[in-house]
Amino acid sequence: MKNILFFVESLHCGGAEKSLLSLLNNMDYKGFNVKLLVHKRGGEFEKLIPNHIEIQEISYKINYLSRIKFKILRLLNFNKKNHNAQLF
Numbered sequence: 001m002k003n004i005l006f007f008v009e010s011l012h013c014g015g016a017e018k019s020l021l022s023l024l025n026n027m028d029y030k031g032f033n034v035k036l037l038v039h040k041r042g043g044e045f046e047k048l049i050p051n052h053i054e055i056q057e058i059s060y061k062i063n064y065l066s067r068i069k070f071k072i073l074r075l076l077n078f079n080k081k082n083h084n085a086q087l088f
Contacts, residue, residue, distance in 0.1 A: 004034045011043030021045050024053060 006024075011017055024034070025048075034053050041057045049055060 001031055001033050004032055005037055006034070007037045008039075010038060010040045011045040011049070013044050017043070017045050021048055024050055 006020060008017060008020055011021075024036075027034070029052070036049065036053055036055045037058065038055060039058055041055070046055070
């Protein structure tokens with residue numbers, strides 16, 4: 001059995017989320033164990049994920065150094081090349 005892990009920031013309404021939902025609903029699961037890793041639980045599409053797919057939320061502790069690093073990266077991202085989730 002092969003393991004597949006999908007990662008998405010959240011399951012709120014959006015194009016990437018809708019595409020992932022379509023993929024999960026049309027996938028042949030024979031021989032695959034699928035997990036979904038999300039940065040933040042909740043969202044309109046979470047209840048539409050097939051029941052046999054395990055949804056896990058990233059758990060972590062944010063220390064002060066990480067927060068300062070994130071704020072500096074956000075300030076340096078002045079022409080918005082990266083989304084805040086990518087910087088984090």
